[in-house]
Amino acid sequence: MADENCTKATQFTFLGLTEHPQLMPFLFMLFLGTYVLTLVGNLSLIVLIRVSPQLHTPMYFFLSNLSFLDICYSSTISFKMLLDLPAKHKVISFAGCLTQFYFYACFAATEIYLLAVMAYDRLVAISKPLLYTAVISPGVCKSLVIGSYIAGLLNATVQTSALLRLSFCSPLVINNFYCDAPPLFVVSSTDTRLNELLMFVFVGFILMTTSLLILTSYAFIVVAVIRMGSVRGRHKACSTCASHLAVTFIFYVPTTFNYLQPSSLNSQQSKKIASIFHTIIVPMLNPMIYSLRNKEVRHALHSLVRRKMCS
Template identity: 50%
Template sequence: MAERNHTVVTEFVLLGFTQNPKLQVVLLVIFLFIYLLTLVGNLTLATLIKMDSRLHTPMYFFISNLALLDVSYTTILTSSTLMTLQAARKAILFTECALQFFFLCIALTCECYLLGVMAYDRFMAICNPLLYTVIMSTRFCMTLVLGSYLVSCLNAVVQTIFIFRLSFCHSNVINHFFCDVPPLLKLSCSDTRTTELVHFTCTAVVVTSTLLIILVSYIYIVVAILKINSSKGQRKAFSTCTSHLAAIFIFYGTGSFMYLRPSSKYLMDYDKIISLFYTYVIPMLNPLIYSMRNKEVKEAFTRMLGRKMCS
């Protein structure tokens, strides 16, 4: 028994959502539908921004990057989720699990920083309109995006090293639909206190720094909007921020609840449901959030449809 307990784990088994075959078929259809909606919505939005010169502004540059990021990590997740719903053997290699976590960590961290960058962009547009085009130049916008990816890669490298250097010798069954921190920590048979501290610190730094940028930006934005004498002007200024604020509340609310808790508070069955929001629901809703209340996007979409019909 002692020898078996200390066998090195070379693969993990993902339990997914259910072992009921009928329910698995229903969930398979639902997840495929969500993935297709996410794919079509985000790629359409990114293509629209690329094709329409009127949308070649910093705000839409960041939105297009966010759309491509959503497509990337939803694609990574969908492959393992569908495997847990249709494959007879739901195994993922140790290295594949580490790579999946690494890329997801990059994507989720980068999404945090892009939301912060977009808040700064709205601050510049509303509070410094005369200097907006000078400060938010193409080069500066690209620097902000590249900087977000570099910080995200650093965070992912640190967390991946600390999590996957742990020993997994009691079990290789992950009660989740992808390789996430809480179930991996529960499986480890080594001391996880240092890893938990590193994970909490890295996550807290990312969330705190980006939320601070967002909070400060929106304090200045609200003060600037309240100084506008026209109620119509106030509504127009607020409307440019509502979609961004909606995305922030959903993403940070579910993400913070998942990762800024002690490991003793993790309840895998509930956590799987919460994970769905920031892994599937938000990427699916982002194209709607950024286009439904956006007149420029609607007009660009109408123009693109008009060109297609004419051709």
């Protein structure tokens, strides 16, 4: 009977970041600045890695792919959000909503797998430095990156296909600023237990397997660092690992909070705040973390600036 009286929704309306109109200009400028910094920071890192011969190593190959993912990941959310902030009615079509969610789920899952790949790369570099170029060869690098994208595409395809079984009655308002699965579960007129279970299994599997790989890699890294006789070698190893650990931590914590909790009205506001952090703030922070904490990146940047000034 509920389905018979239901007018199928052809578009969704976002509640957005806040219901206070006086905050909109401030939020627009704040997140526009954040998005610009995200684009400039990640694009600059990609270009720097490409033009600097000393950065043509597997570690920076993975880092350039991470920056590319951050651009795509952030643009999927930020571009639509910035268009909606000054708008009175924040609407998105049903097809547009599924498309946004598909690319978001794809890039997010791919980034999680790539962070695990980068942990394995650091393990080989620190524990087996003489075999590093043989183990992490260009072919292996490309295979690991392609594998990460395939895993991300698989996650997005399954999650988006599962959303197609849900019904939504018009008019429909989503308590969020982008299309994500948990807020859609809340407003669906269909039983979402299967979708929630599927999301819990997939996201839980992704986070558990990658976390296990990262923790195992760093356990062996700690052992390898302790055995090092050179203080300089220990410092260099800790410096490169610290950047990766910081990026991994600030990405995993809000993602885990968002997706491994049951969907409920009481948690929507807190999940919205967590979403702002891992979809908008983290992609901006990643290039800063790697640039500020990595001597090789700073030296490559200084060398590039000197060459430009001399020319």
